[in-house]
Amino acid sequence: MTKKEFRLTSQSNSWSQIGLLAKRKGAVINNMFRHFNTENLREAYHAIDGSKAVGIDRTTKDQYGKNLDDNLQSLVDRLHKGTYRPQVKRGVEIPKANGKTRLIAVAAFEDKLVEWVLAQILTQLYEPLFIETSYGFRPRRSAFHAVKTTFNAIFKKKRNFVVDVDIRSFFDTVSHRKLIKMLEKRINDRKLLSLTARMLAVGVLTQAKMVEKTQGTPQGGIVSPILSNIYLHHALDIWFIENFSREGGIMSRYADDVIFSFTTKEEMDKFFTQVKARLAHFNLEMNEDKSHKIDFTPRGGNVFHFLGFTFYWGKDRGTSKKRLKIKTKRDRLNKAIADVNTWLKENRNRFSTNKIWGRIASILRGHYNYFGLSCNRPKLNHFFFTVRGLLFKWLNRRSQRKSMSGAKFERRLLRYPLPSPPDARKLKHPIDRRIYVH
Numbered sequence: 001m002t003k004k005e006f007r008l009t010s011q012s013n014s015w016s017q018i019g020l021l022a023k024r025k026g027a028v029i030n031n032m033f034r035h036f037n038t039e040n041l042r043e044a045y046h047a048i049d050g051s052k053a054v055g056i057d058r059t060t061k062d063q064y065g066k067n068l069d070d071n072l073q074s075l076v077d078r079l080h081k082g083t084y085r086p087q088v089k090r091g092v093e094i095p096k097a098n099g100k101t102r103l104i105a106v107a108a109f110e111d112k113l114v115e116w117v118l119a120q121i122l123t124q125l126y127e128p129l130f131i132e133t134s135y136g137f138r139p140r141r142s143a144f145h146a147v148k149t150t151f152n153a154i155f156k157k158k159r160n161f162v163v164d165v166d167i168r169s170f171f172d173t174v175s176h177r178k179l180i181k182m183l184e185k186r187i188n189d190r191k192l193l194s195l196t197a198r199m200l201a202v203g204v205l206t207q208a209k210m211v212e213k214t215q216g217t218p219q220g221g222i223v224s225p226i227l228s229n230i231y232l233h234h235a236l237d238i239w240f241i242e243n244f245s246r247e248g249g250i251m252s253r254y255a256d257d258v259i260f261s262f263t264t265k266e267e268m269d270k271f272f273t274q275v276k277a278r279l280a281h282f283n284l285e286m287n288e289d290k291s292h293k294i295d296f297t298p299r300g301g302n303v304f305h306f307l308g309f310t311f312y313w314g315k316d317r318g319t320s321k322k323r324l325k326i327k328t329k330r331d332r333l334n335k336a337i338a339d340v341n342t343w344l345k346e347n348r349n350r351f352s353t354n355k356i357w358g359r360i361a362s363i364l365r366g367h368y369n370y371f372g373l374s375c376n377r378p379k380l381n382h383f384f385f386t387v388r389g390l391l392f393k394w395l396n397r398r399s400q401r402k403s404m405s406g407a408k409f410e411r412r413l414l415r416y417p418l419p420s421p422p423d424a425r426k427l428k429h430p431i432d433r434r435i436y437v438h
Helices: 015-022 038-047 061-065 068-081 109-126 143-155 176-184 190-200 224-243 265-281 330-347 353-371 374-395 406-415
Strands: 005-007 028-030 089-095 101-106 161-165 250-254 257-262 292-295 304-306 309-315 322-328
Touching: 015 109, 038 061, 038 068, 038 109, 061 068, 061 109, 068 109, 109 190, 109 224, 143 250, 143 257, 143 304, 143 309, 143 322, 161 265, 161 304, 176 190, 176 224, 224 250, 224 265, 257 265, 257 304, 265 292, 322 330, 322 374, 330 353, 330 374, 353 374, 374 406
Parallel strands: 005 028
Antiparallel strands: 089 101, 161 257, 161 292, 250 257, 304 309, 309 322
């Protein structure tokens, strides 16, 4: 064991103990595989949502839990003997806002337990290393923090030259070999690295064919988010900090969605000429049709999109001043409305009025929680009134005769008000309230 190598003892069984060792600068940590024990796998069992889609073996959480002790002991034995093999994942096509689909890989329930423990180990090991402006799939961080960082970089810090980099099919093109090499810099545990490699190599079975996985971290997997963060941490984050942050560059990344902001056009151009080669070195490809350099000065008249929002300069009401604004991206708003319409059309006769009403209220609250910025109130209002109109439309079409008149609908609204967009002064994230640009 070298000077910078650290071994977990039999007493250090908690996730916090891994985190304490991980904070030591330059630490290479071994003896990780011992955390695949019945105690941690039982914690995984209780943590995993049993209502999610089942894997190829169709085993549910309840079915697995009927003989939980025996099943967990069998799993631990196979893991430590080296005979455990993850099953093929079931592929599910999920619609995207642009009309295309995304392949989600659903693991068998037992494999989800193993992925959960592996994700906990890797999270504890790498959280101390990740940069401050990496926000995706991390504790106490959200898409809002990424949006806020970009907003502040442009408005407060005057980084008005923006690069929007789109990585083509990132989750499908991660190099397994390079990812394992990255993990080896931090982990000296062959069993853990071998298990990670096996889980990466698992194929995905769709209705059409078997998709062999020689590269990529399939979306939908519990361990995929932390693995993707580790990959981009080495491929992009550290490189940017070392080469561009000292010149004033600011990056804001949420998974593979990333915005870079610079003080001058020259810095922006320099970065844009180098980032393509940097990504290619890690088997990643910049989508040049969707990657842009943007002069985002107030007089430029340009816009850009990030995490479902559109950034733009707009006039303040009643003045000639311009201020930085953010609104819901058009296709995201249209997709959200279309989803509500489809759900109401398909379920108006399946559920009671009370259940439908509750479901719509929940959808509205979820929309406000994500898009609820003070400057976005017009789009929040548009969503609210459109959804309310759709609710009346489909409740009124539950039979050949009109089942809910306008007067009855209004009376119900008075008795059971639908959540309306919150006042700008009460929004959870009043990101740009009273901020102006002259």
